[in-house]
Amino acid sequence: MDILLGITAIIVVLGLAYLMSNEKRNINLTGIGIMLVAQLLTTWFMFSTEIGKTIINGVSAVFNKLIEFGTTGVDFIVGGVARTESNSIFFFDVLLLIIFFSTILSVLTYLKILPLIIKYLGSLISKITGLPKVESFNAVNSIFFGQSEALIAIKTQFHHLNKNRLYIVSASAMGSVSASIVGAYLQILPPQFVLVALPLNMFSALIVASVIAPVRVPKEEDRVDIKDVSGAKSIFEAMSNGALDGGKIALIVGAMLVAFIASLELINWIIQFAFSGVTLQTILGYVLAPIGVLMGISPSEVIQAGGIMGTKIVTNEFVAMLEFQKILGGMSEKTVGIVSVFLTSFANFSSIGIIAGTVQAIDSKKAIEVSGFGLKLLVGATLASILSATIAGLFL
Secondary structure, eight states, X not given: OHHHHHHHHHHHHHHXXXXXXXXXXXXXXXXXXXXXXXXXXXXXXXXXXXXHHHHHHHHHHHHHHHHHHHHHHXXXXXXXXXXXXXXXXXXXXIITHHHHHHHHXXXXXXXXXXXXXXXXXXXXXXHHHOOOHHHHHHHHHHHHSOHHHHHHTTGGGGGGOOHHHHHHHHHHHHHSOOHHHHHHHHTTSOHHHHHHHHHHHHHHHHHHHHHHSOOOOOGGGOOOOOTTOOOOSSHHHHHHHHHHHHHHHHHHHHHHHHHHHHHHHHHHHHHHHHSTTOOHHHHHHHHHHHHHXXXXXXXXXXXXXXXXXXXXXXXXXXHHHHHHHTTGGGSOHHHHHHHHHHHSSOOSHHHHHHHHHHHHHHOHHHHHHHHHTHHXXXXXXXXXXXXXXXXXXXXX
């Protein structure tokens, strides 16, 4: 029964994307089928095989060790502030670690290690799916870097991007997450679900975006340039740049959390004047309950889970994760897995502004196009999150 519901959810997601499609006749059905199979095989491998579980545990252990190193740096700065497991300070214990992860990514970029990995993985995806190289490269790049950084990495190709291609690269940026923030996610949600969400979201973003905005690109325009992806002139400058970028991200995330969590409390206070005991999360839970059941969430948990998913869409993933963390212990493993995968992406209203602002800095004319399909971009990225979570649920 769960498998039938999951298949129905996948059909619903693809059906909604098809209804939104700009060019229904040009949809790359072969590429979409290949990516769906890749998602199923990836999830099966990571959840159902000993090798896959070992890889997840190994990657998780690496992140945990890096978190330990990062914590040493944080403790040096704020060591005088008393913190315990039951009384941790989110900004110190989670957000400041982004600085260390951002530094590592900056160094790996300077050394040309990440750019080469991203380029060749992108080329592989392009070959097996038939998608253009720029879109494939950007999808892989979005796993490692934030929305702005991922788009800036392909700025030299922006003049080649028509409206459909621009939609796909924007959707990939919104549908994925930054590796610099993954360490923070791992301290809130179960590691195995966060890690499996990374490749699933990459494929889901490409699948849904390829249905909504199909593309056919001439070979002479289908190229990727990774020269000078790092502006640093030395490894020490790369470290400094990474640390500064990480600091900005931590402050931005912290500021957004203050604004969104406080606003959520204000909205709930207003709602409860008219409907005692009702919150925005409850309302969103009922709205998303039908698709939640199809995704594989238990009917007894779907209202709470739907509320968390809705909170992520209208605020951001961190707000939703912190809300979800409070009820994790009372949820089934399947629901925890489905919701965790859904939350591991940048698909929310604030991302529209971030992407439009980044494109504005690169090409003001293209920014007008992004602003025009901003809501469609959010709907597509949300459908991609639903697809990823549904695929994960099939194996839980």
